[in-house]
Amino acid sequence: MNKLILAIAILILSALLLIPKSSIAEMKTFIKEYAYQASEVDSRNSSRTIALREVKRLLLEELGTYLESETEVKNHQVTKDQIVTLAAGIVRVAVVDEKWDGHTFWLKVRITANPDEIVKSLITLRQDRQKTKELEDLRRRSGELLRETERLRRELETATGEKREKEIIAYRETIKSLTANQWSEEGYAFIASGRYSDAIDALSRAIELDPNTAHTYFNRGTAYGHLGNYEQEMKDYNKAIELDPKLSGAAYLNRGLTYRNLGNLQQAIKNYDKAIELDPKLALAYVARGDGYKTLGNFSQAIKDHDKAIELDPKLALAYFDRGGTYEKLGNFSQAIKDYDKSLTLEPNDCWAYNNRGLLYSKVGNYKRAIEDYDKAIELNPKYAEAYNNRGYSHAELGNHKRAIEDYDKAIELNPKDTRAYLKRSKVYEKLGNKEKATEDYNRAIDEMDPNVSMNLFNEAIELNPKYAALYYKRGNAYVKLGNYQQAIKDYSKSLELNPKDTMAYVARGYCYSSLGNYENFIEDFKTAARLGVEIAQEFLKTQGISW
Numbered sequence: 189m190n191k192l193i194l195a196i197a198i199l200i201l202s203a204l205l206l207i208p209k210s211s212i213a214e215m216k217t218f219i220k221e222y223a224y225q226a227s228e229v230d231s232r233n234s235s236r237t238i239a240l241r242e243v244k245r246l247l248l249e250e251l252g253t254y255l256e257s258e259t260e261v262k263n264h265q266v267t268k269d270q271i272v273t274l275a276a277g278i279v280r281v282a283v284v285d286e287k288w289d290g291h292t293f294w295l296k297v298r299i300t301a302n303p304d305e306i307v308k309s310l311i312t313l314r315q316d317r318q319k320t321k322e323l324e325d326l327r328r329r330s331g332e333l334l335r336e337t338e339r340l341r342r343e344l345e346t347a348t349g350e351k352r353e354k355e356i357i358a359y360r361e362t363i364k365s366l367t368a369n370q371w372s373e374e375g376y377a378f379i380a381s382g383r384y385s386d387a388i389d390a391l392s393r394a395i396e397l398d399p400n401t402a403h404t405y406f407n408r409g410t411a412y413g414h415l416g417n418y419e420q421e422m423k424d425y426n427k428a429i430e431l432d433p434k435l436s437g438a439a440y441l442n443r444g445l446t447y448r449n450l451g452n453l454q455q456a457i458k459n460y461d462k463a464i465e466l467d468p469k470l471a472l473a474y475v476a477r478g479d480g481y482k483t484l485g486n487f488s489q490a491i492k493d494h495d496k497a498i499e500l501d502p503k504l505a506l507a508y509f510d511r512g513g514t515y516e517k518l519g520n521f522s523q524a525i526k527d528y529d530k531s532l533t534l535e536p537n538d539c540w541a542y543n544n545r546g547l548l549y550s551k552v553g554n555y556k557r558a559i560e561d562y563d564k565a566i567e568l569n570p571k572y573a574e575a576y577n578n579r580g581y582s583h584a585e586l587g588n589h590k591r592a593i594e595d596y597d598k599a600i601e602l603n604p605k606d607t608r609a610y611l612k613r614s615k616v617y618e619k620l621g622n623k624e625k626a627t628e629d630y631n632r633a634i635d636e637m638d639p640n641v642s643m644n645l646f647n648e649a650i651e652l653n654p655k656y657a658a659l660y661y662k663r664g665n666a667y668v669k670l671g672n673y674q675q676a677i678k679d680y681s682k683s684l685e686l687n688p689k690d691t692m693a694y695v696a697r698g699y700c701y702s703s704l705g706n707y708e709n710f711i712e713d714f715k716t717a718a719r720l721g722v723e724i725a726q727e728f729l730k731t732q733g734i735s736w
Contacts, residue, residue: 217300218254219284220247224293227341229356234363235293236286238337241330241366243295244281248272251279251299251306258307266310274313277323277376278306309380318436322403323376326369333366368397372404379411387411402432406439413442418449437467444476456480471501475510482514490514505535512544521548539568543575546582555582573602577609584616592616607636611649634662643670657686661693664700673700691720698725 222243226235252271285296313319340359347355371394378387391408398404409424425443428435444459460477463470478493494511497504512527528545532538546561562579565572580595596613599606614629633649646663653659664679680697683690698713711734717725718736729736 214302214304215300216254216303217298218247218250219296219298220250221294221296222246223295226291226293227344229341229344229359232288232293233367234360235288236295237363237367237370238334239293239295240281240283240297241334241370243297244276244370245272247281247297247299248275248279251275255303255307255310258303266314270314271310273323273327274310274320275306276327276373277319278309278313278380280374280377280381318438325403326372330366330369333362333369336362337366364397368394368401368404371397372401372407375404375407375411379407379414382414384411384414388415400431402428402435402439404428405431406435406442409446410442413446413449418446422446422450434466437463437465437470437473439463440466441470441473441476444473448476448480453480453483469500471497471504471507474500475504475507478507478514479510482510482517487514487518503534505531505538505541508534509538509541509544512541516544516548521552524548537568539565539572539575542568543572543578546575547578550578550582550585555585558582559586571602573599573606573609576602577606577612580609580616581612584612584619589616589620605636607633607645608648610636611652615652630656630658634658655686657683657690657693660686661690661696664693664696668696668700673703676700677704689720691717691722694720695722695725 220243222239224235224239224242230238249268249272252268252275255271256268279299279301281297281299283295284298287294313323337359340355340362344352344355344359371390375387375391375394378384378390388408388411391404391411394401394404395408405424405428409421409428412418412421412424422443425439425446428439429443440459440463444456444463447453447456447459457477457480460473460480463473464477467473474493474497478490478497481487481490481493491511491514494507494514497507498511501507508527508531512524512531515521515524515527525545525548528541528548531541532545535541542561542565546558546565549555549558549561559579559582562575562582565575566579569575576595576599580592580599583589583595584592593613593616596609596616599609600613603609610629610633614626614633617623617626617629630653643663643666646659646666650656650659650663660679660683664676664683667673667676667679677697677700680693680700683693684697687693694713694717698710698717701707701710701713711729714725714729715734715736718729726736
C-alpha cells in the first residue's frame with residue numbers, strides 16, 4: 189500500500205480512531221447496572237439483547253452528561269444528543285457481569301476510556317457526514333425496534349390464536365434486527381480501536397442476522413482492507429453498492445482505492461469519478477483521482493485535481509503532499525518543496541513528507557539539508573527503510589562513506605530485498621577499494637531484481653553503476669520477457685563490450701537476432717559462444733552442419 193492509499197484510508201477512518209494515552213490517570217470509568225423483566229415470549233437471548241441495548245443507552249447518556257461540560261465540546265457546539273449518537277461508534281461497552289434466572293436478566297456493564305481522546309474523536313467524527321448519518325440511522329433504528337418490541341409485548345398479553353402466532357414471529361424478527369444493530373455498533377467500535385479481525389467477526393454476525401444493510405458490508409470491507417485482504421474488501425464494497433447504488437461518495441472512493449491496490453488503475457479512476465459525482469465536496473476523492481492521473485502521466489489533470497482538493501479543504505495535508513509529488517514529476521522542484529513545506533506545517537509528524545522533501549533537496553545538491561529531513565523521518569519512524577537508504581546516498585555524496593554504509597546496512601536489515609541499498613552500498617565499497625564486498629553487493633542486487641516488477645529499477649541500477657556488465661545482461665533478459673528484442677540486443681551488446689568473455693550474453697543475443705529473423709548475426713553469435721566452450725551453441729551448430 190503506497191503512502192497515498194494508506195493516508196486516505198487513515199483519514200477516512202480518522203474520525204473513528206480512539207488512541208488511548210498511556211497515563212492511567214487520564215482514564216475514566218463509567219459503570220451501570222440494568223435488570224430486564226422478561227415476558228413469557230422472551231428467551232434468554234432476547235432478554236439479553238434488550239437489556240444490553242437499554243443499559244448501553246443509559247451508560248452513553250451518562251458519558252454524554254459528563255462530556256457535555258468539556259470546554260472543547262462547548263467550543264464546537266457538540267450537543268449531548270450528538271455525543272450519545274457518535275460515541276456508540278467509538279467506545280465499546282464491556283460486560284462486567286450478567287445473570288439470568290428465567291425471569292430477569294441482570295447486566296453490569298462498563299466503559300473505560302480517555303475523555304480527552306473521546307472528545308477529539310467525537311469532533312472529528314462529526315465532520316464525516318456519512319459516518320454520522322450511519323450512526324444516527326443505527327440509533328434511530330434501535331429506538332424504533334425497542335418501541336416495537338414493547339408494543340408487541342403488550343399485544344401478546346391478550347393476543348390469541350393465529351394473531352398471537354404472527355406477533356410471536358414478528359417479535360423474534362424484531363429482536364433479530366435489534367441484535368444486528370448491536371453487532372454493527374460493535375463493529376464500528378472495534379474498527380475505532382484498530383481491532384480489525386474482531387470488527388469483521390462482529391459485522392459478519394450483523395450481516396448473518398440482517399443481510400440487506402449496505403453500510404454493514406461497507407464497514408466490513410474497510411476492516412478487510414486494513415488487513416490487506418483486498419479481494420474480500422472488493423466483494424463487500426460491491427455488495428454495499430449493489431444494495432444502495434447511492435450509498436455515499438466514500439463507498440466509491442474506498443472501492444477505487446481497492447481497485448488501485450489490485451492494480452486496476454482505470455477502474456479506480458472510474459470509481460473516483462462516481463465518488464465526486466455523488467459528493468462534489470469530497471476532497472479526498474480529488475486527491476485520489478489526482479494521484480491516479482499522476483501515475484498515468486497526465487500531470488496537468490493531476491494538478492487540477494490537487495488544486496480542487498485544496499480549494500475544498502485548505503487544511504488537507506495530503507493534498508499538498510500529493511501535489512508536491514506531481515510537481516516533482518514535472519521537474520518543478522521549488523514548487524514541490526513548497527508543497528511539502530505546507531504539508532508538514534499541517535501535519536508535522538508525516539515521515540513520508542520529510543523523506544520526499546529530503547529527496548528533492550538531494551536532487552538539487554543540498555545534501556546537508558536532505559540529511560536533516562531524513563533524520564526527522566527516521567526519528568518519526570525508526571523502521572523506515574527507504575529513509576535510511578536515501579540518507580546513506582546523501583552521506584556518500586558528501587564523502588562520509590562510513591555513515592553511508594551504516595545507513596545502507598540498516599536499510600538492508602529492515603528490508604533484505606532492498607535492491608537499491610545493495611547497489612548503492614556496492615558503489616561505496618568500490619570507492620573504498622573493497623572490490624570483494626562491492627562485487628558481493630552487485631551480485632546480491634542482481635539476484636533480488638525482478639524483471640516483472642519495474643524496468644525503472646534496472647535503469648536506476650545502471651545509472652548508479654554504468655560499468656557493471658551483469659546489469660546490462662539482466663536488463664536485456666527483462667526486455668526479452670517484454671518482447672523488446674531490439675532493446676535487448678543493445679543491452680547484451682553493452683554487456684559484451686564491458687565483459688567480452690560473457691559467453692551467455694552471446695547466446696542470449698543470438699536468440700534475439702533469431703527472433704528478429706537476422707539469421708546471419710544469430711549464427712555469428714553462436715559461433716563465438718561455441719568457440720568459448722558453450723555446449724548448447726556447439727550442439728546446435730553441429731546439428732546444422734556448421735563449423736566454428
